Amino acid sequence: MAALTIDNVQKRYGQTEVLKGIDIAIDKGEFLILVGPSGCGKSTLMNSIAGLEEVSDGRILIGDQDVTRASPKDRDIAMVFQSYALYPNMTVRQNIAFGLEIRKVPKAEREAEVKRVAQMLQIEHLLERKPSQLSGGQRQRVAMGRALARRPRLYLFDEPLSNLDAKLRVEMRTEIKKLHQRLGTTIVYVTHDQIEAMTLADRIAVMRDGELLQLATPQEIYDNPANQFVAGFMGSPAMNFIPCQLAQGDTGIGVQLEDGNGQPVWLPLPDGGAGLQQAQLGKTVTLGLRPEMITEPQPHKAGQPLVREVAIRVDVTEPTGADTMVLTELSGVEVNCRVNPRYPLATGQLASLMFDMSKAVLFDPITEARLDN
Amino acid sequence: MLDNSRTASQQLLRWGIYGLLALMALIYLMPLWVMLLTSLKDIEEIRSGTLLSLPQGLNFDAWQKAWSSACTGGTCEGISPYLANSFLIVIPAVAISTLVGALNGYVVAMWRFRGSELFFGLLLVGCFIPFQVVLLPMARTLSFLGLANTTTGLVLVHVVYGIAFTTLFFRNFYVGLPRELISAARLDGAGFFTIFRRIILPLSTPIIVVTVIWQFTQIWNDFLFGVVFSGSDTQPVTVALNNLVNTSFGGKQYNVDMAAALIAALPTLLVYVLAGKYFVRGLTAGAVKG
Ligand SMILES: Nc1ncnc2c1ncn2[C@@H]1O[C@H](COP(=O)(O)OP(=O)(O)OP(=O)(O)O)[C@@H](O)[C@H]1O
Numbered sequence A: 001m002a003a004l005t006i007d008n009v010q011k012r013y014g015q016t017e018v019l020k021g022i023d024i025a026i027d028k029g030e031f032l033i034l035v036g037p038s039g040c041g042k043s044t045l046m047n048s049i050a051g052l053e054e055v056s057d058g059r060i061l062i063g064d065q066d067v068t069r070a071s072p073k074d075r076d077i078a079m080v081f082q083s084y085a086l087y088p089n090m091t092v093r094q095n096i097a098f099g100l101e102i103r104k105v106p107k108a109e110r111e112a113e114v115k116r117v118a119q120m121l122q123i124e125h126l127l128e129r130k131p132s133q134l135s136g137g138q139r140q141r142v143a144m145g146r147a148l149a150r151r152p153r154l155y156l157f158d159e160p161l162s163n164l165d166a167k168l169r170v171e172m173r174t175e176i177k178k179l180h181q182r183l184g185t186t187i188v189y190v191t192h193d194q195i196e197a198m199t200l201a202d203r204i205a206v207m208r209d210g211e212l213l214q215l216a217t218p219q220e221i222y223d224n225p226a227n228q229f230v231a232g233f234m235g236s237p238a239m240n241f242i243p244c245q246l247a248q249g250d251t252g253i254g255v256q257l258e259d260g261n262g263q264p265v266w267l268p269l270p271d272g273g274a275g276l277q278q279a280q281l282g283k284t285v286t287l288g289l290r291p292e293m294i295t296e297p298q299p300h301k302a303g304q305p306l307v308r309e310v311a312i313r314v315d316v317t318e319p320t321g322a323d324t325m326v327l328t329e330l331s332g333v334e335v336n337c338r339v340n341p342r343y344p345l346a347t348g349q350l351a352s353l354m355f356d357m358s359k360a361v362l363f364d365p366i367t368e369a370r371l372d373n
Numbered sequence B: 001m002l003d004n005s006r007t008a009s010q011q012l013l014r015w016g017i018y019g020l021l022a023l024m025a026l027i028y029l030m031p032l033w034v035m036l037l038t039s040l041k042d043i044e045e046i047r048s049g050t051l052l053s054l055p056q057g058l059n060f061d062a063w064q065k066a067w068s069s070a071c072t073g074g075t076c077e078g079i080s081p082y083l084a085n086s087f088l089i090v091i092p093a094v095a096i097s098t099l100v101g102a103l104n105g106y107v108v109a110m111w112r113f114r115g116s117e118l119f120f121g122l123l124l125v126g127c128f129i130p131f132q133v134v135l136l137p138m139a140r141t142l143s144f145l146g147l148a149n150t151t152t153g154l155v156l157v158h159v160v161y162g163i164a165f166t167t168l169f170f171r172n173f174y175v176g177l178p179r180e181l182i183s184a185a186r187l188d189g190a191g192f193f194t195i196f197r198r199i200i201l202p203l204s205t206p207i208i209v210v211t212v213i214w215q216f217t218q219i220w221n222d223f224l225f226g227v228v229f230s231g232s233d234t235q236p237v238t239v240a241l242n243n244l245v246n247t248s249f250g251g252k253q254y255n256v257d258m259a260a261a262l263i264a265a266l267p268t269l270l271v272y273v274l275a276g277k278y279f280v281r282g283l284t285a286g287a288v289k290g
């Protein structure tokens, strides 16, 4: 039985459709991450789950209980907000205990619970302070403490780390991950940060314009995006999208493009272009290839059937320390390559790079849908 | 060099501003000063001296008379009974209109419902309705309710008239508070009134101070409603003051008039002195944050 079922949930404000029929089911203990561009309806979906907004259509179930019309307090959900929303007039202790107090938990139990949560989040020394006397990271912890105190069935996090500086964000990310592993809680989590999404999620839901585009594990989303939007949204630097033609080669259907010399090169596709028809040969398609699949020639891969060397012109090099990002142009679009910093490169010169096509994907240039599966 | 000349001209400007401010303060304080001087003189001194000449000594006879024996229309008990009347009107009226305004503002800002914007818009119109317009309908209403000429009736009038303003004050303050506070409290299980009492009200001190001062001054200084809707024994001090000034046996007793006026103005003055700092702070708080 799913811990949370979102069944064809729709939300309209007057004429504007903000959620256009979302279907998601998550298991107990699962960590679901919602991502999508600003304004795509993530917060609206979270608020609908929490009962802070009424859905226009569809059902929401927590466990096997239909809570579509239940008020927030009857849903047994805790939420951590982007602004933390700590009660400014209360101390940290009172903030954490407030929900318990409202639910008439006896005082001794309340105190024990505050103590447990404070210990877990290492905020015991802050209990008597007001929120205004805390740093951003401390406030974030208190906000999590308040959510953890009631041991609800479901946790919602709406961009909980976005107000923190980069270093603290990484720290808190690790802590949230540990906390989730330790407590086995069910979490729905909104973020704009792809690394947060990749590292924390059991599954990622990618949304756009109120629609769910793909719901899958981080690796699946990364390797096997449902369409060009998902492919471009996840991963940094983003996947390269290179226009090319479908062409027959000696190992099946592949793609044809021009290298840095203006010479045509043919590149193979995984499984000899499985899922493509002979009738489609010559059609212009968009090849999706992540930057880390275009590298310096690696001897141990040299003989593999899906690996080819292509001459490219080095336009710009951007050393990041671990790798050097090489910018080049293929078929009129900019292409990012991730090259070992020790591989000799000269700006403006030709270089021979290795294209590993084993994770290549194809999209329709007009509908942006996947073509090869 | 450049720096020096700049600071010099800046300094000049600063002193100019101070001078202007001092002049303004002087102009505004002058009547108060004259009133105070006059109230401490006897009639002879007033007649012989000028407006600004100092009294011969601290003579509180006029104050005594204004307080307890000056004639206001029919009776000659000074203005003290009417001062009490004013307090009986002002205190409940301020308390009720502030509380209702806080609740209204809370609803309009945080619990939007279908038509709440319209509701607020209509309420705002209430701020622009002149006193005179409501006189007749209000008189009909009060007599219908059996509250004509009573203190309760006057309290009701002031509450009704004041709610538009108090709602506006609280609403503008509350829209500056994060709505996520309400969401968090609802998820914690708190209901409408619990959230108001436990979270919103404790945050409202600045705007409560502003509203209380505003309402206190408005209602205390009101004359029109007081003169129209009060009975002879429920008159507020403003009406009594008018009667006192207009009741003259023989010559005008300027010293008693001035003393009575000062007594009548004292409560509002006190409120400003005690809470004026919060008033300015509260009025600007929303502006800076918003
Ligand atoms: N009360 C409302 N009335 C009309 N439209 C609204 C209302 N609230 C939100 N919207 C619209 O709904 C859409 C989704 O908003 P939502 O806050 O869910 O986006 P989001 O995905 O959380 O964005 P972000 O990443 O910026 O937080 C937006 O286009 C927004 O303009």
Ligand SMILES: [Mg+2]
Pocket: A042, A043, A044
């Ligand atoms: Mg949002």
